[in-house]
Amino acid sequence: MQALNLRAASTRLSAARPAPAVAVPTALPAVGRRARVTAQASVEAVDFNTKVFKKDLVKFAEREEYVVKGGRDKYALLPKAFEGIKQVGVIGWGSQAPAQAQNMRESFADAGLDIKVSIGLRGDSPSVAEAQACGFSKADGTLGEVFDIISSSDLVVLLISDAAQAKLYPRVLAAMKPGATLGLSHGFLLGVMQSDRVDFRKDINVVLVAPKGMGPSVRRLYEQGKTVNGAGINCSFAVHQVVRTLNNGKQHYCGVFHPDADKQNVLMTGCQDKKIYQWDLETGDCLQGMSDEDAFKRSVESITGPISRTISTKGMPAVYNGLDAAGKKVFEEAYTASFKPAMDICMEIYEDVASGNEIRSVVLAGSRFDRFPMGKIDQTYMWKVGQAVRAKRVEADIPVDPFTAGVYVATMMATVEVLREKGHPYSEICNESIIEAVDSLNPYMHARGVAFMVDNCSYTARLGSRKWAPRFDYILEQQAFVAIDNKEPGDKELFGKFLSDPVHGALAACSEMRPAVDIFVGGEGSDVGVGAGGARTEYRSTAAKVTAA
């Protein structure tokens, strides 16, 4: 059963029937996700109010949080959730936009709702052809110029790149209809505006829905959910501000969610990139006496295959418990040596994000793209080795390398520890640090390769990868691997803490709500799960290729 884990702070939203802004959160089943509101809780259990969905109380380790679970069985609720929305304008055609737009369009149709989903693009955008190939057209008004679509939509889902948002937001906000809702998939814009010391217009609603995976995963899991109720991707959501009514005295109330939503969302970038690239760590050095292909199998393949599957279904300690005695010793040494260096970098990522540095860097990078376009990573020797390995893959023969497993799990636990220290609740910790990796990113990379996955992510995610992956690489080489080579005595207490960490119980609680299907992405040359989208440098869906031909 797909879980919608909605969290909100106390009673702010309870006074009135949900205003239009609430359409996005409650529309979650339409895009096929688990979701939760990111908020600093002011009550014992992390709670929220909804008049549309049923909420469930779930115990995550020592704390209870409310969640909402849902799949296609919730489509009957969509008319109420989307009340007042006649047109949804999805702006952009990057990683997320093609997925969210197509998912919504199909959900509205299935639910019998007469809501138009329109794509807003620059007239000269090279993505126009691909959007047309996906069935959006100028003739029926489902494809148009950015500001035309913004000014005619009741819900504007702004999915242009973060750097473009930073540049264009004054015009975007000015173009919106009074009372309309701005939907974001990232806390980035809020961070930019806080840095600029400006607020959103008070006559619009501002909400966020942040799926825990790149666009092609959002699309692929939705497609799989058509035949298996509950398939989808988990996500966070937040309400920043809601226009209660347009013509009463109290025109708005500001969301209680925003500082935390901001922090958590930008954090996501760093943490997920760390996981995307984790395996770089082991393969950067030539493993003595081992062939390149064997080294690749014992590092990348091991993580994206059996290690991720075990964590996803049985938790992190199961990876360790599944090893023989010699393997357990290696895992423990690798874990113990890697945890603190990894946490050093995780803490740096968190604090760089929280301080606004990361946002400023992304905006600056965006301003350089014309001259220094985002580089692809798929041509390096290592990823070519990976391609050869995948071509010959026998899934059951992929080894669980105990050293790789120890380093990987230590890095994952370092992320968990940083989020916990910074006050994030367990549902969030599990989703950000573990589930997104093992249920979405890693399986995708397992099917298509790490480089393909990264080169298909948003610019922000790719910039984060490019910045932080090498840092993990270097610090592990300089500190962790040195400690192992020098046979420094491991920290028994640290490892004991790992085995008994409460996060394992929290993850088990999450696992009970995990989708009924695993993501399935086609291999080399297949279009299954590739999706559409202009964020990618070269990859195009078959539809687009056909159109272009």
Added chain:
Amino acid sequence: MQALNLRAASTRLSAARPAPAVAVPTALPAVGRRARVTAQASVEAVDFNTKVFKKDLVKFAEREEYVVKGGRDKYALLPKAFEGIKQVGVIGWGSQAPAQAQNMRESFADAGLDIKVSIGLRGDSPSVAEAQACGFSKADGTLGEVFDIISSSDLVVLLISDAAQAKLYPRVLAAMKPGATLGLSHGFLLGVMQSDRVDFRKDINVVLVAPKGMGPSVRRLYEQGKTVNGAGINCSFAVHQVVRTLNNGKQHYCGVFHPDADKQNVLMTGCQDKKIYQWDLETGDCLQGMSDEDAFKRSVESITGPISRTISTKGMPAVYNGLDAAGKKVFEEAYTASFKPAMDICMEIYEDVASGNEIRSVVLAGSRFDRFPMGKIDQTYMWKVGQAVRAKRVEADIPVDPFTAGVYVATMMATVEVLREKGHPYSEICNESIIEAVDSLNPYMHARGVAFMVDNCSYTARLGSRKWAPRFDYILEQQAFVAIDNKEPGDKELFGKFLSDPVHGALAACSEMRPAVDIFVGGEGSDVGVGAGGARTEYRSTAAKVTAA
């Protein structure tokens, strides 16, 4: 002949005889440096005024700049330059403080000046023993508690770590005597205060002298200058604000220098770190079929030895011109493929620094040091290979590897190009991008190894290394080396531009003023050139070891 290249903007300092603040710039020969003021020039030639030193007009490529050259022959000018200064308080005992304090103490003695140089340290500082071993003592008042020394000094040279400056500056400034001079060696504090939106007290002078090398180099070149007039290290300086007199109506005038001084100084961190680590690039991958020691010779040794010496004495094109036809082809391919990726990162460094991001990151990192101490890098396999290579070194046999040379020179030229685009004059470009590397950092590393050099740098420099070195590594691997492997056609125009770049003429003009001696640092196990200082994690001078025993 040692060059003091002083630049200043127009006539601001010309109206009156230099106030006490000018003591530091004019004291430059005392610490044995080439120096220049960093400023946006408002006149044709980059000019400044001095009533103490003779200035020389030098043509750097298409633009003229005034410089001051000097060595021990200028000691007769010290009494005038330091007029009004009875005590210099050097605060801290990191990379720079032991060098600057000892140099000044010896220069004052040689010049017959009765100026006391006192070290300010926390009472519980582990550096107290080493400062005592270097002849500073509580008994004669040349060693004392930080704020006691600050409040009793006429010139306070603040050389605690940048992160500590960010934390302590309100107390430091409050403790200073009215009319005293604050001396800095980095624009960092100014950046922090701009970010905090506060100004310096208006009743103190604020100046900067930034040597182009770490403390042990500053000390070593000064020592060498005792027997060879003119040996020393080049440096920048800037005047931020000067108290004209303490009791007239116009109490101060703000320096014209500060925005640029800030930018340039923080930039230095990034650019020098890039060079420190450049060779990581080639050795991160195992070179096919080559022994580790041979790979090390063809990368690190090649750069720190013959390539640096050639650039230092004959310029960058001489490296290329010294190769045979096959070598020239390899150099050109490596250069052409590496230039743009390297410039991508150089531009990111520059803009991250200029935006204040780098400063905030250093302050945040400082707040984590108690928990995550600065890691050393000297235990990695690669640096151990280097140790073995140095032990067997025959200097004349070190090869000039054409691939290494092409990548290295491309990265250096990328730094040149970024500084030029951002409006920096050639004397600065040459000093920051080339001279500091080939005349100071690289020879030091050649003698003692890269890791030893890095682990002896300031925290800020080490943080910069840790952040940017891996970025160069990855982008070159992902873009430059891919282009070379794929035999992409090189950009003939780009390479032609390199050969005829005006920077070569500017560097030649600089070279005419270079010190009469090269830095000499002892090899493994020697204390010659190691210096003293608490920034280092483990290394201690013999004096300190004796004291501790």
